[in-house]
Amino acid sequence: MTDLPDDPVQRQYEAYPYPERDAAEEATRLISGSPSHPFEIDHFLFDGVRDWSQPFRVLVAGGGTGDALIMLAQILADNGVQAEIVYLDMSQASRRIAEARAKVRGLTNIRFETGNLLDAASYGSFDYIDCCGVLHHLPDPDAGFAALRGALAEGGGIGAMVYAPYGRAGVYEMQDALKALVLDDSPQEQVRMARMLLQGLPPTNGLARNPFLNDHAHGGDAGLYDLLLHSRDRPYTVPQLFDTLERAGLTFVSFAAPGRYDPRMMIGDPELRARAEVLPYRERAALAERLVGNIKVHAFYATADNTPKQVAQITEDTVPCLIGASGAALAESIYKTGMIRGEFDGVAFQRKLPNDAAGMLAAIDGRRNLEEVRRIMGWEKPRFNELFTTLYQPLNNFGLMRFSHLKRFASQR
Ligand SMILES: C[S@@+](CC[C@H](N)C(=O)[O-])C[C@H]1O[C@@H](n2cnc3c(N)ncnc32)[C@H](O)[C@@H]1O
Structure with a gap:
């Protein structure tokens, strides 16, 4: 395994597996999200017509406490798909929670592994790789993107999520402010002091002015740590994301919610709208991100194919x-x-x-x-x-x- 000796991110996820999950709640609800719902995977990566009678190999890279893992494993099991889902994470504490969730549900289509996603290819080759909220925490994110690409089976694809800067306005100033104040304390003490700091913030503080970031308010100690005390976390603008994919040899397919990247939604004036419409896709999406200002993460799909992929077309056989x-x-x-x-x-x-x-x-x-x-x-x-x-x-x-x-x-x- 590629070691991360004394890595602060590794220590963080041992102390605070994120997101906080209680296996007992599996009896009451299934958390569903994007990327990685099987309908979405089919739509964006398999033209909406995947033959589900064929085996399906999945890697959940940096699977954490198991949200995407459990969603995928449950839906594929419910629909009788012959799937093997490999969960990979470097945090033992997170794995224990994900394992407990799978056990409550009686899921048997998961293989749990503890390790570094840089070694993804050593676990086999995969029709689909989920990597949600992980790559932006790596010391060298480019190496992570490339490692995932190297673990894709022919025709396979990736569904990933990385942070985006403008919707996270206020976060990075607070991370730096907290580093100046509590860097050398224990994680528990850092959380306690961060809560104290949050209580007395002036109304002009960037975080206080961003009502759409509420992980620290509702995500418990792990949510607060993940948002404000993370030791390594870099966001991607749309152009930075496209450049990164290109360097990794990945071809962008689509954002999971393409409508959020349509600048026409944000421009009232017809002349300006017409100018936006003729921009190449990447510039249009970048423009939308800048204008709307509330995009906190980019959830997207990509393949290792060199040719850009058409998203599922409408035919008589479309379901x-x-x-x-x-x-x-x-x-x-x-x-x-x-x-x-x-x-x-x-x-x-x-x-x-x-x-x-x-x-x-x-x-x-x-x-x-x-x-x-x-x-x-x-x-x-x-x-x-x-x-x-x-x-x-x-x-x-x-x-x-x-x-x-x-x-x-x-x-x-
Ligand atoms: C923010 S959590 C996200 C968990 C999960 N993907 C989700 O969306 O709920 C990030 C996870 O990535 C894991 N991680 C970070 N770097 C990793 C690496 N190089 N290899 C494997 N796992 C890693 C952490 O241990 C942590 O569980």
């Missing part, structure tokens, strides 16, 4: 699936208000949709393909396709609809 939203709730909103609405860290979005879109949502069950949905509605193809595209665009942009054959596969077994 639309909803994530994090119920079709009934969306349909009700459309009937009542003629809109779907949402909010991301203080920015509201709304899209007008015709009442027929609510009817279409009622026929979308994650198993039917579009041809079957169309037959239920009894519509002609052109009219049906136009309505589906109108519905799909905002739902995909905000991470609510993906294409995947997973549940269809499970229902046909």
Whole structure:
């Protein structure tokens, strides 16, 4: 194993596994998120048509207390996918929590390993690698990106999350301020003093002025440590992220919520909007990040293929699936208000949709393909396709609809 001798980050995650999780809660809920929901993996990396009868090898690199691990392992098991999921983390304390969560659920598709993700390839080659909230803590993040690329099977891809600077406004000043005050104290003492400092901050303090950062308020001691006392944590702007991927030989596929990176959402003036529209994608996304100011993390998908990948196309065989939203709730909103609405860290979005879109949502069950949905509605193809595209665009942009054959596969077994 590649050692990190006396590494402060390693010490941190032994003292404060993050995020704080209690295995007993597995009996009451499944934490679901992005990246790494299987619908999303299918949508962004396998054209929305992965053949789930084929074995699926996954690496969860820096798996921590197990959120992505448990989500993936449970959903793949529930749908009868033959999967092997390798959990890899250098923190023994985090692994114990993740193992306890898997045990409560009776999951048998996970192999637990303690080690450094720089050695990822020594655990095999993987169809999918999750790496969420980890790479920005490495001494040499580029080496981490390259190591993950080196562990991808042909045609496989990565779903990752790294910090972004503007939405974390206030964090880095506070990290530096705390280093000046409590660097040599024990982790527990650092947390105690950080809480004292937070209580007396002036209203002009950057963190106090950023209402969308609340890990320190709601994430317990581990949340506070992770946000404000981290010894190694670097954010990525959109251009920095794209440059990093390029250096690692990874090809960007999509952000998990592409709508957050569309500058047209943030520009009212038509002339300026038209200028934004003609920028290359990378510059458009960078512009959106700068204008909106609230992006705290970048959750994205990438592959090792050299050619840019088309995200899942709409065909008759497309199986639309909803994530994090119920079709009934969306349909009700459309009937009542003629809109779907949402909010991301203080920015509201709304899209007008015709009442027929609510009817279409009622026929979308994650198993039917579009041809079957169309037959239920009894519509002609052109009219049906136009309505589906109108519905799909905002739902995909905000991470609510993906294409995947997973549940269809499970229902046909
Ligand atoms: C912020 S936690 C994120 C955990 C998990 N991925 C999640 O999203 O909930 C970061 C994790 O990365 C692990 N980690 C950091 N550097 C690592 C490395 N080089 N190899 C393996 N794990 C590492 C830490 O031990 C910690 O559990």
